[in-house]
Amino acid sequence: MKLALRELRRRPGRFVTATVILTLVAVLVMFLGGLLDGLIRGSTGALRAQDADVIVYSEAARTTFVRSRIDAETRAAVDDIPGVARTGGIGIVQLGARVPGNGPRDLAATALFGYELAPSGIPETPGPSAVYADDVLRADGVEVGMEILLGPARSPVTVIGFVTDVSYSGQGSLWAEPGTWRAVMAANRPDVRLPDDSFQALVVQAADGVDVDRLTTEIDDALAGRVESLSVTEAIDAIPGVRQQRSTFNQIIGVTIVIAAVVVALFFALLTVERLALYGVLKALGARSRTLFAGLVAQAVVVTTAASIVAGGAAFGIDALIPAGSIPLDISARRVIVSAALLLVAAVVGCGFSLRRVLRVDPAAAIGTSS
């Protein structure tokens, strides 16, 4: 082991190319993961923030807010179901926002939510025409105290504060009391306006000790054919594209990790071939195969760790360089650490290819060759 680490210190040059390749692979893995995280974060923030256990949509809405309609009668029926502690109406309308100081064609993409139960991180409902804004909208020039105009009807709302990680469908969200949401929707999208006592969906808080899965079943059974209820986690997965994005990206990342393992296997197989005579001598001097193989693994771990550190820095660098609002990249420390851990596993597995060759080294033959 010491010999292997000493070789790394004394002859780092011979490991540079492998480190560069692994760094590129690590950047790829981190970039792909960051892209996945960015896409999911931008699509699901508003749902993840819900301080609720269940979301109830109308049956035909296929778990989308825009197509869902929950009238007062349905809401009353949900309220009466045992295990339901509290319900809150929620609705959304997606509109372009005119921001003071921006050009007449430079609109910010927003999703205005009307809510009754405050999601985590969002204060209680503000007054009429006041909104809390998603902090991603800062990139569009939105500031606290600013009046922005929503939709073709130029409905004015005033930003009274910022909230974090509440984007929806890739758009910055605005959070208003239901009356404001209803008025903005009626002014801008009259074809989808709702009666005053209706919402698009309900968020439901379960009573203490109530099983959420059982509660969703009970709601669906009690209002069969009228509603479809999902736990918040299920509702997040049901957002169009979320499940498909996660599965496709994870498959691509998986194959890239396999490539990293093959690269490590290739590099250390070549190194092992080069050292066969040396290994023979070391074995003749009493070194065990296990020790020699541990040296290889140690070198692979060091090379991969160095590559991961450089790649992590590069990934954060790319994230910082990409302008806000372009590529939805979200590089986090967690993503970098998980990627590095996966690459380390791949490196150790890759080294396994050299194990057979190390085990087969015959000290007697090696000494004979040497002499």
Add this chain to the structure above:
Amino acid sequence: MFLALKEMRRAWVRFGLLIAAIGLLVFLILFQQALQSGLVTSFVGAIRNQSAPVLVYSVDGQRVLQGSVISPDLEQVVRATPDIADIGYIGQGTFTVIAADEPADAAIIGYEREGVGSPRDLTAGRLPEQPGEAVASEADADDGFDVGDTIMVEPGGLELSVVGLAPDAQLSVTPTLFVGYDTYLAAVAARNPGGGDPLPNALAVVPAGSTTPAELAAAINAGSDDLDALTRQQAADESPGVAQVRQSFQIIFVLYGLVVPLVTGLFFLIITIQKAGSLTLLRAIGAPARRLVNALLVQVLIIVGLGLVLGTALYYPLTLFDATSLSLRFDIGVVLGWSALLVALGLASSLLAARRVLAIDPVEASTGAGVGR
């Protein structure tokens, strides 16, 4: 040459690992290239393959058909623009439908007349002629959207009969139905009986005479800051998400493209150094340097070639089955393009090893020095 092949046979594990690495990289590149094309086509195929040369959105719609609304005032501005041969309403919404007895999402696009927002090409059937008829996106034919199928819009129960199929005609990665504008209005009314009549989401415009679509779009945009007129190609390319998808994949392709020559170059550099003694000896007994370099290049070509074959073979079956929700196509042009690029990069990466071979001094066979020293 003979030695080069014999060496590969003898050290098949090492060369096999390199082929596997290149093969996996090629597979990922081709898969992601197809994913990018499939994603863009599924996002905006309906825009790209509709017949109007110019589409006029409201600026508020931010180039999303469903988000755009053309008010009567804006419509008047467009109609007052000179050099317009024809103009028609486009309406679009995403609906819950029952197809093949299963609930599904579907984008319904209403247009007024053939040539002004209708599908440009059909692979089966005909355009709608009666209320309640629709042309469906061909990609969804197997999911209950084939010619002869009946689709029910929920809630409301409006029935649509599929009378034709259009290729590459999805919008926002959902099954898409082109219908007459009145049928679209009926679908909106069936879904939300209390809602008002929807305004058109966009206007489909055909330029007159020699006016180009770009000129007409510029003229319309000059009429109002609230209008966003785009040529068909612009409307597809500048749709939200499309540019992001392309930018993201470009970064990914550059990174994967770099890994292939680096892995190949590293491999051949190392084995050239390892063979230093043998190569020096070969030079000493009269083997010309060119022959040794040729043997190296032959090995590079064989390795990269087999990697390309392996990667393509891994990728091809995915285009035969619905491995993802997108339709992945085997595009021979893309495969050949990437093959040429990767072979060139592979050969370029082996130049370092070739330089070492060329630098061998045969005299050093008697002194023990070689390329590795």
